[in-house]
Amino acid sequence: MAITIGETGARHWRLLTPGQQRLRWLGWLALVALTILCWRVMTADTIWAFVSDAPRQAQDIFGRMLPPRWRYIDQLWMPLWDTINIATLGTLIAILLATPLAFLAARNTTPSAALIRPVALFIIVASRSINALIWGLLLVAVLGPGVLAGIIAIALRSIGFIGKLLYEAIEEIDESQVEAIRATGASQAQIMGYGIWPQIMPAFATISVFRWDINIRESTVLGLVGAGGLGLALESSLNTLAWPQVSLILLLILVTVVVSEWVTAKVRKAII
Amino acid sequence: MLVIDHLEKRYKTGDRALKGVSLELGRGDIVGLIGPSGAGKSTLIRCVNRLVDPSAGRILLGDVDLTALSGGALRRARRRIGMIFQEYALVERLTVMENVLSGRLGYVGFFASWFRRFPEADVQRAFALLDRVGLSDHVDKRADALSGGQRQRVGIARALAQDPELLLVDEPTASLDPKTSRQVMRLITELCAERSLAAIVNIHDVALAQMFLPRIIGLRAGEIVYDGPAAGLTPEVLTRIYGEEDWTRTSPREEEEDEEAGLPAGEAA
Amino acid sequence: MTGAAIAPPRVWKRPRLVEGAALRLAIFAGLVLYLVLAFATIEVNWQRVSEGLVRAARLFAGFLTPDFTSRWTDIQQGLIESLTMTVCATVFGIVLALPIGLGAARNVAPFWLYAICRAVIAVARAFQEIIVAILFVAMFGFGTFAGFLTLSISTIGFLSKLIADDIEEIDPAQVEAVRATGAGFWQVLDYAVAAQVMPRFVGLTAYKVDINFRESSVIGIVGAGGIGATLNTALDRYEFESAAAILLIIIVIVMLCEYASGWIRKTMA
Incomplete structure (x- = not known):
């Protein structure tokens, strides 16, 4: 060579x-x-005067942001509650739908590799390639603004994510354990319960909690397109150029994300 | 040629791995270092090329005090000391040739090594070494495509590519089967003889050590408890090194390779 | 038969995740309470929803008859913006992520550098891309430049962290072996560190290109350029056929990216 x-x-x-x-x-x-x-090509339309002006703009914005308007927090508890609900309920719905989907998509558990598996895989890919925010945009146009659009947007995006990771986990299980259960004369459902489920349980739990953490992050901004939660407050504060409120919302988002990350880490440790 | 003088090593955890070890090696001397796991064998040879920094004592290679070196001087000193590792420690994703040439890293500049433009003499030396260890057909294979014995030969070629004066050999046979172990030990001792290289060989397998190494040093809990000819490893001496055990019944094949070797008698089945 | 021989029949119960029936009940009740409360606070305007179902049908019909032509110039412009932003941000992000990731690996960098780099990574990852995009749009004005900066920040946060974690997990024996040949710091990085993490790094980069394109289709919603802006306009005007066309294009490009990155990862492994 x-x-x-x-x-x-x-x-x-x-x-x-x-x-x-x-x-x-x-x-x-x-x-x-x-x-x-x-x-x-990208910078062809860029107005460089704005770019060179950016440090001054940044200074100006941060100057206005500080100090945050602390009293505004009273109006943020409800959006925060909505945000958490959007993430949690969206994740729950996604889990309910993604689990059977994953079993249909996994090569070793699908009832029909020729017919059902490609359909399941397509649903997973389509769900994954569209960002939750775009789902939100579509759903707000369809359902009108509100928490419901947010929940469904999160659920639709998460189905693909959970489905993909879960079916990969199912395909990686140890077949000999399944065989051993089958050899005892177990029924198909019993094989599922004793041979397959115990093997994918840890992956299932980790994936769900992981996605919940991501969903908390995403649901904080879903309101920007009208799908409820903290993003809604952010949007209205931005529109009125109320920078002290913006900074408070950003701070609250940061705290929420850090807390959810901490919860996730705790739960994962408990599971594994 | 190599003088180790009252070498001490105390780890940050407070463990005293070496408690004043002294030994001397002449040119071409090859010595086996035996002892239970945790006796400090690995620490001792890693102190010599300063992969581990000793806490006190001196190590003289020729007239250079290795313990005083740092930076470029240390790297130049390391060139003179080849090392062969337990699990081969080849860079798995590089080719055999790149692994052997990595023995020349101390001699070439960064950019030459980055673009893999080693001097022609280095490449010829690498070819010659691969011929010698019998791997000329595997030059462009990736290291992780080779078998254990072949990988250890690459490791040997890499160490010799440094053109060293001293070889440090850390458990060269620990992950090899008995036949390959013997072949590798034979190769190492032959090469040392050809080049009158001095070598320190860490080894668990007492029988293998006796078969290939004329001089044995026994280390126990960071202290030298035996330094003499291989023939002098009587059951009493082995008990002094490893602890109580029915040594007369130990046939070479059954030699344990793990920690249990250091436990008191009665543990073995 | 003495009394001592009569042992109660042994019972077996499956071990529970949470021991203690009371605690288990409390957790269960808490969950139910939460779900009830959460569902109760969802305000649904059913009239709006029923109107929406008609629109949903139109949107769905739009997917069957996507309209690529009437807004084609806008779509083309948006696509070019998204793709150029993706390329520039990925390249720029990698150039910065490499040194930061290297500095954030505990086994390569000194502690002060490690602390700084980990802090930089934490800041870069703190906020959703959308929020970063909002701030950059406010500072740099509407358009692709703000989007480019947003994606660069997210690339730095993503790649640096994963590179650093990868470097921290490499096989230390290979590093030790290369160091023992007398190699300098940069040579060790090249031969022992880069050789081990390169395939993963290339795979991650390919993956990040894929993610960056997806994100570039979103940050347009807040004015940072790209196909997202076009999509937002189409939906605002209720032009569902055009919106469907844009979504189909996004899905196809994402699938192509995913396929390509999967192929790259497979060939690199």
């Missing part, structure tokens, strides 16, 4: 053959060229 025999019979070594080397340099060159091209 990269060893060449010289005219005198001596061996020479290079990691790459000259051809491979040229290809590698070309690759790097192409990447640099692509980046420069993209940069030029």
Whole structure:
């Protein structure tokens, strides 16, 4: 491969053959060229005066943000409650729908690999490729603004996430354990309960809690498109340029996220 | 050539791994280091090339005091000391040739090593070493595609690529089968003889040590309790090193490789 | 038969996750109470929903007859913005994420550097991309530049953390072996660290390109450029056929990205 025999019979070594080397340099060159091209296209409409003005703007905004309007917190408890509900209920619905979906999508448990499995996989992919915020946008247009749109948006996005990780976990189980249960004369449902479920239980719990943590983050901003929660308060404060309120909301979001991360870590430790 | 003088090592946890170890090696001397797990064998050889920093004492390689070195001087000293590892410690994702050439890292600059442009002499040396250890057909294979014995040969070639004066060998056979173990030990001793290399060989397998190594040092709890010819390893000496056990009944094959070797008698079945 | 021989029949109960019937009941009751409260506070305007169902049907019909043509110039513009933002932000993010990730690995960096880099990562990960985008739009004005910065920040937060965690998990034996040859710091990074983490790193980068494109389709909603802005406009005007076309394009590109990144990860492994 990269060893060449010289005219005198001596061996020479290079990691790459000259051809491979040229290809590698070309690759790097192409990447640099692509980046420069993209940069030029991207910044074609950029108004550089605004960009150079940014530090001053930043200073101005942060100046207005501080100090936060602490009394505004009284009006934030309800949106916070909504945010937590959106994340929790959305996750619960997603779990209920994603679990059977995962069993349908997993190669070793699907009733029909030719028909049902592709359909299940398509549902998973479609759900995954659309961000919760876009789901929110669609649902607000359909259902009108409110918590319900948020819950369904979170659920729709989470089905794909949970479904994908879960069916991968199902495909990775140890078949010999299933075989052993089958050998005792167990029924299909018993095999599920004693052979498969105990193996994927830890993965199932970890995935659910993990997704709940992500959903808390996402539900804090869902209100920006009208789907309820803290984002709604953020949106209205931004529209009225009430920066002291914005900073308080951001602080509250940060605290919520940190707490949910802490809860997640605790629960995971308890499960594993 | 190598003088270790009252070497002490105290870990941050307070464990005293070495309690004043002194020994001397001449040019071409090859010595086996035996002792129960936790006796400080691994710490001792890692102190020599300063992968572990000793707490007190001196290590002289020629007339250089290794304990006083740092930075570039330490790296230049490390070039003179080759090391062979227990689980091979090859860089798994690099090719065999890159692994052997990594023995030259102390000699070449960063950019030469980054672009894998090693001097032609280094490449020829690497080819010669791979011929010698019988791996000329595997030059461009990735290290993780090789068997255990082959990997250890790459490890040996890498250490010798440094053109060292001293070899540190850490449990070279611990993860190999009995036949490959013998082959690897034979290869190491042959190469040491060819190049009149001095070597310290950490080894669990007492029978293997006796078979290949003329001089044995027994370490127990950080102290040397035996330093003499391999033939002098009587049951009494072994008891002094490892603790009570019915040594007369231990056939070489049954030699334990784990911690239990250090436990008092009555533990073995 | 003496009394001592009569033992009560042994009972077996499956071990529970939470021991103690009272506690179990309390947890269960708490959960039910929460669910009831949570569902009770959902305000649903059923009239609005029934109107919405008609719109839902239209949206669904839109998916069957997507309209790519009437808003094609807007869609094209949005796509170009999204793609260029993705490329620039990924490249820029990697260039910064590499040194930060290296500095945030405890087994490579000194403590002060580790603390600084971990703090930078924590800040970069603190907020949702949307919130970062809002702040950047306020500072830099509407358009792609704010979006580019947002995605760069999120790339730094994502890649640095995962690179650092990967480096902390590498096999220390390989590092030790390369260090023992007398290699310098940067050579050790190249031969022992980079060689081990590179495949994972390339895989993560490919994955992040995929994520960045998805995010670029969202941050347009708050004015940071890209296809999200186009989608938002289409939905505001109730042009469901155009919205469906945009969503289909997003899904196809995401699937292509995912397929490509999966392929890259497989070939690198």
